Amino acid sequence: MKRKKTQVGVPTIERIVRYCRYLERLYYVEKRDVISSAEIGEALGLKPTQVRKDLSYFGEIGKRGVGYSVEELYFHLMGILPCPKDCRLFKIALFGVGRLGKALLDYEMFSKRGIDIVAVFDKNRQKVGKTINGRYIYHIDEVETVLRAQNVSIAIICVPAAEAQSVIDRIVGSGVIKGILNFAPVDLTVPKDILVSNMDISAELEKLIYFIREKEYGQPLSV
Amino acid sequence: MKRKKTQVGVPTIERIVRYCRYLERLYYVEKRDVISSAEIGEALGLKPTQVRKDLSYFGEIGKRGVGYSVEELYFHLMGILPCPKDCRLFKIALFGVGRLGKALLDYEMFSKRGIDIVAVFDKNRQKVGKTINGRYIYHIDEVETVLRAQNVSIAIICVPAAEAQSVIDRIVGSGVIKGILNFAPVDLTVPKDILVSNMDISAELEKLIYFIREKEYGQPLSV
Incomplete structure (x- = not known):
């Protein structure tokens, strides 16, 4: 972060x-x-x-x-720490209803900790207008309107790496987002006053592999 | 970690x-x-x-x-960094075929980076014996045999928090695991020579909320 x-x-x-x-x-x-x-x-x-x-x-x-x-x-x-009541003060939107996005919409710990995703976005017209886990799926073109209307302050990014920056630019353009939880395996460029927390799953695994390889095969850094 | x-x-x-x-x-x-x-x-x-x-x-x-x-x-x-060839040297097993587990089995960046999950485990007998994304689902009781036979060195944990430690104890008991990527929102107790990388999604969101709250409402630490 x-x-x-x-x-x-x-x-x-x-x-x-x-x-x-x-x-x-x-x-x-x-x-x-x-x-x-x-x-x-x-x-x-x-x-x-x-x-x-x-x-x-x-x-x-x-x-x-x-x-x-x-x-x-x-x-x-x-x-x-923020209590469930605090967490409810900060509305969250999720971008990208792929497998990971769906998994997060149904994530047990979120509801337990008062974390509620109020709006869901996708660019796929097949998905837009449907409901998933009780949330209406908006088209990404509606992002400014919906984020402002619902006063969303946190965005969770689950879109593919190649699309993440353009989605971020639109989200930032709404002017209401204060924090981003990013699952796309790219470094996002955002204004300095927006907090970004990266959860790069494959990078985390690569890190584990790096250190296991180092332990198993000794110093591999003579590159 | x-x-x-x-x-x-x-x-x-x-x-x-x-x-x-x-x-x-x-x-x-x-x-x-x-x-x-x-x-x-x-x-x-x-x-x-x-x-x-x-x-x-x-x-x-x-x-x-x-x-x-x-x-x-x-x-x-x-x-x-480990290249895809290096990554293939380290075999990975996934525990818990819920939504998050399924999302990871289909995760685009894994295949791109040479990260391959070779074995999948669940405790639900309805799931065991079926195939998901080309991987056979084993019962958790078979963990020692399968991990040793396939020489798995990394475990990805996607089971509920309450079950994570008991699953970990069995995995550690196999004697072949060297690293763990843990998605369960608990701190695991493992022997010191095993590397653990925690990806606690709700903790990450709580952290964001903490800092946004601090910025928006000033110093909240007068507890």
Whole structure:
């Protein structure tokens, strides 16, 4: 994610999300009362000093030598992240009703976290005008009107790589979008005030392969 | 991605992948001859000094005051990343044939980059024994046998969050898996020598919402 200076960095928020996921399990499933920063670090592959630093960032809540109350820490961190109510404030549109787009429309975690996709777009006239999971499919030509009318602030991009930039240009032209979650395997050019989060699935797999290859076959970087 | 010390860090490789995607477009679509580190930085939201540092990491290739040959730089960086031939060396299995799993089985970029999913697993007996996109669906009980027989080294996890850890334990038990691409919104516990890359789609959206909320409504961290 590209962004300008703000109070908390992206990596910190990423870790806060991970702490929450972990504490959720401890609290609801394992019914634990107390947890130490060392244990959290061990479970998530982080240094205990990093964990303590992150957790103290939002106020002192642990007790030295005793650890953190799982309940207190969990609800404290959940208060920092957007709650389902916050998520509903930010309306989301999805572009590209291919297999991935369809999968996201039906994604269990979205509804659980209050994330709702209010408008769906495609350029295929065969799909436009139909309904998918209760959402009407608009033609991409209607993008400015619909995004403004529904006050959409986040776009999820599931169109093919070759079409992504032209779709983005139209979305940005609407003037209402503030953030983009991009699944197209290209780097998008957007104005600096729009946040972009890239989920490049094949790049992620290539990264895994890179590091496995490095581990298995030693230093492959003598290119 | 959690990992031990190796020659090149994860963020560097992430940027190398982004340079490649960008240069691919410059080379094939825009037919550019020369590019400067400043232009690359501008397009990808990185400092030119960062770009130069990354690119010099793998050998000196640019000319001061002239910039980089797009062709030379593109193929140079592609030589660092796993090529489709490398990707084929690492066999991949997919777990969970829900909507997301199905979308990945049909994902255009995978075949383009030589990424091939050789085995598919589900626990639903209605699905097991059928074929999807040319792949036979195995029951999760057959996991050890199939992973060993096919020498699978990477697992893609698309099962629901509540089932992810038990699936992972069985996969790890096979002794052949070296890397995991996890789409389940949970932190997995795995032995330290297995690389895990998390793609938590709803966490990514929550992060976007967090930062948009922060920008729109100011400092929300007085919790």
